[in-house]
Amino acid sequence: MSETIELLTVKNAKKSFRLGGLLSNKEIIAVNEVSFTLFADKPDILSIIGESGSGKSTLSRLILRLLLPDSGTIALEGKDVHTMKGRKQELDYMRRVQPIFQNPFETFNPLNRVDEFLFATAKNFYSGRKQSQVKETVEMALQAVGLSLAEVGERYPHELSGGQLQRASVARAIIPNPKILVADEPVSMVDASLRMSIVNLFQDLKNTLGTSIIYITHDLATAYYISDRIAIIHKGYFVEQGDTEAILTRPKHPYTKLLVESTLDPRPGATSLADGEISTGDEEYLAVGCKFAARCPRAMDICRKVQPPETIEGNWKVRCHLYGENNAS
Amino acid sequence: MSDLILQTKGLRASYITHLYGIDREVKVVDGVDLAIRKNEFFGIAGESGCGKTTLLKLIAGFCKPPLQVQAGSVEFLGLSEPMSLFESTEDELYKIRWRNISYIMQGSMNVLNPVRKVFKSFEDFAYPHMQDLTPAQFKQRVIEHLGNLRLGKEVLDSYPHELSGGMRQRVTIGLATLCSPQIIIADEPTTALDVVVQRETLGLIKRIQKELANTIILVTHDLAVHANVCDRIAIMYAGTIVEEGKTTDIFDRSTHPYTQHLIRSLPRLGDKEKKGYLKGAPPNLADPPPGCRFHPRCPLAVDRCRVEVPRLEPKKSGTMAACFLAE
Amino acid sequence: MINAFKGLWKTSGYFRFGIVALVFALVMVILSFFSPYKPMASYKVPTDLPPSFDYLFGTTSRGQDLFWQMTFALRNSLGFGLITAFLSRILAILVGMYSGYKGGWFDKFLMSINDSFVIMPVLPILLLLNFLLRDQMNWFYMALMMALLGWAWDARLIRSQVLSLKQRVFSETAVFCGMRTRKIIFHEHMPYVLPVLFSTTINNLLWSIGMEVTLSILGLTNLNNPTIGVVIYWANQHQSMISGSWWWVAAPVLVTVFVFTGFYLLSVSINEFIDPRTRLRMKGGAA
Numbered sequence: 001m002s003e004t005i006e007l008l009t010v011k012n013a014k015k016s017f018r019l020g021g022l023l024s025n026k027e028i029i030a031v032n033e034v035s036f037t038l039f040a041d042k043p044d045i046l047s048i049i050g051e052s053g054s055g056k057s058t059l060s061r062l063i064l065r066l067l068l069p070d071s072g073t074i075a076l077e078g079k080d081v082h083t084m085k086g087r088k089q090e091l092d093y094m095r096r097v098q099p100i101f102q103n104p105f106e107t108f109n110p111l112n113r114v115d116e117f118l119f120a121t122a123k124n125f126y127s128g129r130k131q132s133q134v135k136e137t138v139e140m141a142l143q144a145v146g147l148s149l150a151e152v153g154e155r156y157p158h159e160l161s162g163g164q165l166q167r168a169s170v171a172r173a174i175i176p177n178p179k180i181l182v183a184d185e186p187v188s189m190v191d192a193s194l195r196m197s198i199v200n201l202f203q204d205l206k207n208t209l210g211t212s213i214i215y216i217t218h219d220l221a222t223a224y225y226i227s228d229r230i231a232i233i234h235k236g237y238f239v240e241q242g243d244t245e246a247i248l249t250r251p252k253h254p255y256t257k258l259l260v261e262s263t264l265d266p267r268p269g270a271t272s273l274a275d276g277e278i279s280t281g282d283e284e285y286l287a288v289g290c291k292f293a294a295r296c297p298r299a300m301d302i303c304r305k306v307q308p309p310e311t312i313e314g315n316w317k318v319r320c321h322l323y324g325e326n327n328a329s
Numbered sequence: 330m331s332d333l334i335l336q337t338k339g340l341r342a343s344y345i346t347h348l349y350g351i352d353r354e355v356k357v358v359d360g361v362d363l364a365i366r367k368n369e370f371f372g373i374a375g376e377s378g379c380g381k382t383t384l385l386k387l388i389a390g391f392c393k394p395p396l397q398v399q400a401g402s403v404e405f406l407g408l409s410e411p412m413s414l415f416e417s418t419e420d421e422l423y424k425i426r427w428r429n430i431s432y433i434m435q436g437s438m439n440v441l442n443p444v445r446k447v448f449k450s451f452e453d454f455a456y457p458h459m460q461d462l463t464p465a466q467f468k469q470r471v472i473e474h475l476g477n478l479r480l481g482k483e484v485l486d487s488y489p490h491e492l493s494g495g496m497r498q499r500v501t502i503g504l505a506t507l508c509s510p511q512i513i514i515a516d517e518p519t520t521a522l523d524v525v526v527q528r529e530t531l532g533l534i535k536r537i538q539k540e541l542a543n544t545i546i547l548v549t550h551d552l553a554v555h556a557n558v559c560d561r562i563a564i565m566y567a568g569t570i571v572e573e574g575k576t577t578d579i580f581d582r583s584t585h586p587y588t589q590h591l592i593r594s595l596p597r598l599g600d601k602e603k604k605g606y607l608k609g610a611p612p613n614l615a616d617p618p619p620g621c622r623f624h625p626r627c628p629l630a631v632d633r634c635r636v637e638v639p640r641l642e643p644k645k646s647g648t649m650a651a652c653f654l655a656e
Numbered sequence: 657m658i659n660a661f662k663g664l665w666k667t668s669g670y671f672r673f674g675i676v677a678l679v680f681a682l683v684m685v686i687l688s689f690f691s692p693y694k695p696m697a698s699y700k701v702p703t704d705l706p707p708s709f710d711y712l713f714g715t716t717s718r719g720q721d722l723f724w725q726m727t728f729a730l731r732n733s734l735g736f737g738l739i740t741a742f743l744s745r746i747l748a749i750l751v752g753m754y755s756g757y758k759g760g761w762f763d764k765f766l767m768s769i770n771d772s773f774v775i776m777p778v779l780p781i782l783l784l785l786n787f788l789l790r791d792q793m794n795w796f797y798m799a800l801m802m803a804l805l806g807w808a809w810d811a812r813l814i815r816s817q818v819l820s821l822k823q824r825v826f827s828e829t830a831v832f833c834g835m836r837t838r839k840i841i842f843h844e845h846m847p848y849v850l851p852v853l854f855s856t857t858i859n860n861l862l863w864s865i866g867m868e869v870t871l872s873i874l875g876l877t878n879l880n881n882p883t884i885g886v887v888i889y890w891a892n893q894h895q896s897m898i899s900g901s902w903w904w905v906a907a908p909v910l911v912t913v914f915v916f917t918g919f920y921l922l923s924v925s926i927n928e929f930i931d932p933r934t935r936l937r938m939k940g941g942a943a
Contacts, residue, residue, distance in 0.1 A: 051523040051524065051525070052494075052523060064832075066828070091834055094831075094832055094834060098832060099828070099829075099832055101825050101828070101829065103825065106824060106825040106826060107825055107826060107829050108826055108829065109826040109830075109844050109847075110826075110932075110936060111847045111848070111932045111935075111936070112843070112844070112847070116843070117829060117830070117833050120830075120834065120835055120839070121832075121833040121834060123834075124833060124834025124835065125834055158936065160610075161611065162377065162610075163610060164610060169829075172829070172833070173832075176834075191376035191377055191550070191610075191611065192376060192550060192551075192552065192591060192594065192595070193376060193587075193590065193591060193594065193606065193607045194606060194607070194610065195594070196594050196596070196604040196605065196606040197606035199596070199604075200603070200604070200606065218523065218524055219596075220524070220598055221595075221596035221597055221598050222596045224596070224598050224600075224601070225596045225601060225604070248598060248599075249599065258525055259524060260598065261528075262524045262525045263524055263598055264524075264527075264528070264551075264554060264556070264557055265556070265557070265597060265598070266552055266553040266556050266580075266595040266597055267556055267580060267597075268556045268557070268576045268577045268580050268581075269556070269557060269576075270556065270557065271528070271553075271557050273528060273531050273532035273535055273557060274528065274529065274532050346937075348663075348934070351663065
């Protein structure tokens with residue numbers, strides 16, 4: 001299995017923001033030393049699991065090239081994003097990387113028809129096509145997600161359900177035939193009875209179109225359901241990364257363990273509800289050493305002083321002192 | 330003495346708007362009968378647009394235009410005499426608000442005034458209902474109460490944005506429980522919270538219910554939450570209750586096709602079995618389908634479903650379901 | 657569209673009043689093309705006659721039929737105001753929308769120019785310009801000058817709308833559709849900006865006519881071409897209030913008040929209706 005052609009290479013990407021005004025020197029590093037790779041010939045669904053404030057939104061914007069990293073590299077098919085200048089290169093990037101946003105009702109302009117964006121995408125990414133070909137492209141994309149122009153053509157966003165609209169959003173995203181879809185919480189605003197249709201759709205896209213999907217969410221259950229690989233992001237760092245099945249059934253990092261325990265099992269009384277200590281907020285970002293140390297049930301002295309290095313075992317990566325050279329895992 | 334604390338009978342309400350000569354009536358609650366008991370954790374589940382938030386508003390006695398009650402009643406049975414909420418005056422409603430019925434709202438960040446310190450919010454919202462205490466006694470009560478919720482004194486002196494999301498939600502819960510009300514209505518209290526904080530907050534709410542032995546009416550679309558905290562659940566669809574029963578019965582032995590589908594499609598850690606989904610979408614309540622509101626999406630629909638509206642009836646499984654085809 | 661009109665007519669008293677004023681103004685303007693007298697003619701009719709059936713608004717001390725004078729006055733004033741409003745809209749939209757959307761140095765640069773225009777004291781500048789350029793001044797140049805002085809504030813309003821629109825998710829979707837800036841501004845953002853645009857247009861119209869009246873009363877414009885201000889000027893020159901020909905002042909003032917109030921109320925009533933959020937609410941959505 002040739003995993004050698006790299007599609008998206010993210011290496012030690014770092015992005016920080018300054019808090020407060022001009023004279024403040026508090027800096028929040030939203031994304032810190034994040035590395036992962038997507039391969040061109042092996043489409044993957046990679047889930048990035050994070051809470052709010054973990055840096056997952058910043059990371060998704062970096063991957064979509066809406067932001068540029070302060071240091072480290074992000075490269076698409078070998079080309080560094082910093083070197084892409086000008087409209088043609090921007091279009092090329094968007095041709096290969098497309099977003100799916102959380103709220104389908106915000107994704108589309110409430111005042112314009114839903115197909116406006118679909119037609120615009122088709123026209124802009126396939127220049128020189130006649131109107132009939134453009135229409136055909138749009139129809140094919142809609143069919144691929146289980147909709148049709150007849151169904152959504154003349155409609156406005158509020159006339160469709162959340163599930164239909166999100167599927168239309170996916171249709172728009174696949175028109176340029178992208179290699180990567182970045183879906184940021186794509187089903188959290190969709191009703192439960194329609195949610196699985198979108199999630200199943202992602203799997204179909206991977207299997208039939210060979211699209212890789214970066215599925216950003218806080219919902220471990222759906223992440224388990226569709227993803228091959230998973231990365232847990234906490235306060236900017238990837239604390240654990242690797243095969244989904246392995247990590248979610250035998251988590252190594254204490255934070256991952258906490259997330260798995262806290263995920264509610266939808267069977268009556270299956271999850272024990274602790275009324276424990278209260279989690280804290282932004283101070284964790286500014287803490288020295290491991291950012292999770294304050295909440296970690298297995299924190300050691302070194303955790304509060306030194307940022308844990310990444311331990312690599314095959315394709316399983318953990319960032320925790322418990323698994324460093326000092327301790328055998 | 331009945332063991333019920335709140336009862337609705339045949340409740341029907343609509344949002345009626347007249348804008349530039351165009352009239353719209355959205356039948357958001359269309360025939361709801363609920364009997365909620367004392368010392369019970371009652372859940373109302375449903376997707377967006379099913380009417381659960383409006384139902385909550387009606388139960389709390391908030392009914393302002395464009396929301397209009399068309400029929401039915403809501404009776405609060407916690408006082409010595411049954412009290413019909415829609416027939417009570419503003420003063421009577423004011424007396425029971427906060428002391429007998431309190432509300433935990435969606436998005437606690439919006440409840441607390443961002444430019445007032447937390448204690449001031451307590452003074453603003455809760456003190457008017459506790460005039461029998463002196464200010465000093467009131468402050469002491471608040472400190473004790475927050476301590477019970479594992480919040481320190483310093484929280485009172487902070488502004489809302491200085492607290493984390495979980496702490497703010499605890500403050501909101503503190504506000505709602507200060508007077509030990511008989512009914513606490515919680516509208517999506519953990520939806521905006523992280524998974525870890527959600528678990529802690531649900532644990533807290535469960536503990537409060539046990540300590541106060543009161544009734545909590547919890548509304549959320551998240552069935553996993555209902556599974557782990559509620560004693561009984563009502564499933565709402567398009568303005569009506571389609572099934573109701575004990576939590577274990579609903580999850581293991583439900584009879585309404587909608588409920589069955591919902592439960593089957595819930596993703597679970599460790600479960601890779603392919604999940605199905607329902608075709609179609611919840612109906613537009615301004616123009617609902619005739620007969621059973623679920624029939625356009627129901628895999629078992631027969632002719633009768635298209636014409637007649639099924640009523641909630643007890644079924645062999647132990648739940649009450651509104652379906653002609655369920656036993 | 658017709659339904660909207662009917663709906664507005666039924667529900668809004670403001671709208672009814674505004675439509676009446678609009679119809680009145682239009683009728684006057686149309687009538688001006690059928691006037692039996694030339695605009696600058698004088699001493700054609702007996703002087704200083706009070707309003708009667710023969711002379712609806714009376715006559716002036718210069719022997720002009722005040723009614724027909726007013727038709728010219730309304731036509732010229734409104735025409736002037738419309739040109740100003742139109743020109744300044746173009747500037748306001750271009751600067752406001754592009755500056756708001758592009759941000760960065762482009763925005764900073766344009767906004768510093770904008771600020772200079774905002775703080776300029778309009779009346780003294782107009783007085784000065786009219787005084788200096790008396791002979792070359794005609795109505796079109798004056799409209800141009802007013803447009804240049806009247807765009808800045810509205811540009812800022814539009815810019816702030818665009819700033820908030822830029823943050824909305826669909827603006828990002830538009831980028832990923834490959835849409836160019838121009839398309840995004842005019843197809844995606846413009847519908848939201850329309851209400852602001854509409855109300856500022858009416859404001860601008862009324863403001864520029866007001867300025868014109870001010871300048872004319874002071875005698876600084878071409879006084880042979882009747883506009884509302886010019887009529888009042890001549891009325892003052894002939895001391896009509898003292899001499900008893902009160903209708904010479906009353907007519908322009910009352911007509912102006914009526915038309916201005918009507919236009920304003922029209923704008924207020926249509927504004928809520930044009931607002932895309934209202935239109936969405938009527939169909940059951942939310943913006």
